[in-house]
Amino acid sequence: xxxxxxxWRRKLRTTLTVTGIVMGIFALTTMGAMAExxxxxxxxxxxxxxxTVQVGDAQGASIGNGYMALSTLAQLEKVKGVAAxxxxxxxxxDPGSGAVVSVTLPDYVGNIDPNWNRYDPLKLSLSTGRxxxxxxxxxxxxxxSIAAQFHMQMGDTIALPVRPSGAQPGFVNQRFTxxxxxxPTLTAxxxxxxxxxxxAQTLQGDELPTVLQGHVDPYxxxxxxxxxGKPGVNLDSxxxxxxxxVSTVKATKPSTLISxxxxxxxxxxxxxxxxxxxxxxxxxLSVVNTxxxxxxxxxxxxxxxKAIGARTRHILGEFVAEAGxxxxxxxxxxxxxxxxxxxxxxxxxxxxxxxxxTPRLTALAIGFAVALGAVAxxxxxIRAARMDPVRALRAQ
Amino acid sequence: xxxxxxxGLTKHxxxxxxxxxxxxxxxxxxxxxxxxAVVGRSGSGKTTMLDCAGLLMSPTAGRVLLDGxxxxxxxxxxxxxxxxxxxxxxxxxxxxxxxxSAIENVLLPLRYSGADRRAGRRRxxxxxxxxxxxxxxxxRPSELSGGQQQRVAxxxxxxxxxxxxxxxxxxxxxxxxxxxxxxxxxRRIHRESRVTFLIVTHDLDLAxxxxxxxxxxxxHLVGDERMECFGSPVAATAAGSR
Numbered sequence: 001x002x003x004x005x006x007x008w009r010r011k012l013r014t015t016l017t018v019t020g021i022v023m024g025i026f027a028l029t030t031m032g033a034m035a036e037x038x039x040x041x042x043x044x045x046x047x048x049x050x051x052t053v054q055v056g057d058a059q060g061a062s063i064g065n066g067y068m069a070l071s072t073l074a075q076l077e078k079v080k081g082v083a084a085x086x087x088x089x090x091x092x093x094d095p096g097s098g099a100v101v102s103v104t105l106p107d108y109v110g111n112i113d114p115n116w117n118r119y120d121p122l123k124l125s126l127s128t129g130r131x132x133x134x135x136x137x138x139x140x141x142x143x144x145s146i147a148a149q150f151h152m153q154m155g156d157t158i159a160l161p162v163r164p165s166g167a168q169p170g171f172v173n174q175r176f177t178x179x180x181x182x183x184p185t186l187t188a189x190x191x192x193x194x195x196x197x198x199x200a201q202t203l204q205g206d207e208l209p210t211v212l213q214g215h216v217d218p219y220x221x222x223x224x225x226x227x228x229g230k231p232g233v234n235l236d237s238x239x240x241x242x243x244x245x246v247s248t249v250k251a252t253k254p255s256t257l258i259s260x261x262x263x264x265x266x267x268x269x270x271x272x273x274x275x276x277x278x279x280x281x282x283x284x285l286s287v288v289n290t291x292x293x294x295x296x297x298x299x300x301x302x303x304x305x306k307a308i309g310a311r312t313r314h315i316l317g318e319f320v321a322e323a324g325x326x327x328x329x330x331x332x333x334x335x336x337x338x339x340x341x342x343x344x345x346x347x348x349x350x351x352x353x354x355x356x357x358t359p360r361l362t363a364l365a366i367g368f369a370v371a372l373g374a375v376a377x378x379x380x381x382i383r384a385a386r387m388d389p390v391r392a393l394r395a396q
Numbered sequence: 397x398x399x400x401x402x403x404g405l406t407k408h409x410x411x412x413x414x415x416x417x418x419x420x421x422x423x424x425x426x427x428x429x430x431x432x433a434v435v436g437r438s439g440s441g442k443t444t445m446l447d448c449a450g451l452l453m454s455p456t457a458g459r460v461l462l463d464g465x466x467x468x469x470x471x472x473x474x475x476x477x478x479x480x481x482x483x484x485x486x487x488x489x490x491x492x493x494x495x496x497s498a499i500e501n502v503l504l505p506l507r508y509s510g511a512d513r514r515a516g517r518r519r520x521x522x523x524x525x526x527x528x529x530x531x532x533x534x535x536r537p538s539e540l541s542g543g544q545q546q547r548v549a550x551x552x553x554x555x556x557x558x559x560x561x562x563x564x565x566x567x568x569x570x571x572x573x574x575x576x577x578x579x580x581x582x583r584r585i586h587r588e589s590r591v592t593f594l595i596v597t598h599d600l601d602l603a604x605x606x607x608x609x610x611x612x613x614x615x616h617l618v619g620d621e622r623m624e625c626f627g628s629p630v631a632a633t634a635a636g637s638r
Contacts (some may be wrong), residue, residue, distance in 0.1 A: 083558055248612060301493055305504070306452075307485050308480065309556075310476070310507075311508065314508055
């Protein structure tokens with residue numbers, strides 16, 4: 001109580017100091033929430049690619065870039081250590097949304113993979129409706145984000161791919177009835193529209209270059225394949241074996257994909273760390289300044305307390321607690337503002353938003369603010385605690 | 397055993413490359429339950445002697461014994477503990493904390509001695525009542541007069557039930573009438589509790605109401621008078637202790 005009263009004695013100074021901490025923690029919360037969102041997204045990717053071998057056309061620059069023959073699946077199934085192979089057809093669901101730089105995964109149409117929930121550690125589940133089957137036609141299961149983005153509900157109809165503004169005259173899309181909406185996973189499937197393989201191949205056929213249309217059977221083409229290994233099989237070795245035994249495809253080692261994803265994760269960690277440093281400088285310096293002034297103004301009080309029996313640790317504790325309380329107040333306000341801001345931005349974003357405030361981030365933001373205050377207050381507190389009581393009592 | 401014994405107490409310090417002999421070999425004993433006034437001109441060493449006796453300052457030479465304990469042998473922590481448990485302080489400028497109420501100021505020493513808070517609060521209320529301040533317990537120092545503030549400070553000095561109360565010009569900041577009232581109050585507390593009082597003052601009229609007057613001059617003990625009753629010396633001792 002006395003600590004709070006001491007802070008309130010200098011209302012303007014305390015308010016300014018707390019404002020400094022608020023700014024720092026606000027920045028830390030918002031940037032941290034963005035980093036948390038991407039980390040969850042990327043961790044989902046790591047889980048997915050870490051448990052599968054992604055296979056694409058040997059000539060393709062990357063997985064999903066190019067076409068493979070559907071018949072290749074049979075060759076892949078014969079490679080030692082393969083438990084299952086799923087065809088993969090993937091194309092952009094909303095080609096018109098193409099921002100030059102996107103910080104989220106693009107919406108995509110993919111074929112439903114019956115092996116996913118059997119082999120993949122990241123399980124998909126429906127919040128409503130039913131699964132599209134291989135024999136379904138004109139039906140779609142929507143990920144949570146894409147459903148929210150296009151305000152889709154059960155029984156609604158969506159044309160895929162979504163017609164972009166200024167579409168070419170030959171642009172074709174197909175209408176699908178929403179039969180299921182998935183629970184959020186906070187990673188790639190949230191942006192997916194899952195249709196049957198046949199429907200995905202139909203859409204893929206619509207997008208084939210004009211020179212190929214009519215000359216190739218789109219139902220014999222896939223974008224790639226997902227290979228699931230048998231239990232205990234090293235997936236990097238399995239990728240090597242696939243590349244050695246099936247010359248028409250290119251299998252990427254999971255470790256390579258994980259490494260690529262982690263380098264993306266590192267960028268967000270740098271963003272969070274840089275924001276924390278900013279908070280440290282703004283908030284920390286203002287706390288140091290305030291506490292130095294506070295100690296200077298209260299020298300006689302320190303002398304009195306020492307005279308009546310306060311030991312070094314008592315004085316140290318009181319001043320550190322005061323600085324820590326400023327950190328706590330600034331931290332709670334900064335976090336609350338950051339939380340409100342991210343909630344507001346998420347609410348205004350039809351795809352669900354870029355920010356994810358996790359319990360870990362909450363603890364980090366408030367814990368960091370308290371620690372910042374306490375550590376910044378430590379030096380002035382040590383000065384106070386070491387004060388000679390006689391000199392302090394006689395100070396003017 | 398005396399409540400306090402000062403043996404060859406010496407305190408020198410350096411100021412502007414000159415040695416200041418604030419105290420120079422003062423030796424005296426104060427018995428348990430005495431009410432002693434220390435007088436002398438400004439710079440005579442009164443406050444320095446009080447600071448050493450209150451364990452706020454370490455002497456350059458000599459010893460301070462409290463109830464027979466040589467305090468020079470104690471660690472900083474033990475000295476702080478001893479101050480907290482055995483010594484009460486009253487200062488000239490009251491030194492009340494402005495953010496605390498009167499009763500919270502009285503209770504402050506107990507925060508550091510680890511005493512029972514509930515019992516402490518009862519005692520604080522009782523002390524404020526004895527000081528005639530029971531209706532002012534929740535007032536902040538800024539809402540109290542100088543005399544009331546010093547009465548709060550006296551209550552604070554007594555909250556830990558000390559055996560020794562040290563006062564550095566406790567009546568220095570109040571008018572004559574209030575000073576008389578404060579001294580009367582301290583004498584009453586002394587009479588009822590038999591706590592040893594050592595009060596520094598430059599006011600000889602007030603000092604004359606003590607049991608004993610110690611005179612300091614230029615850091616030396618130059619007089620030690622015991623009074624039969626207020627204002628009547630029974631013995632004058634030129635106790636020069638060089």
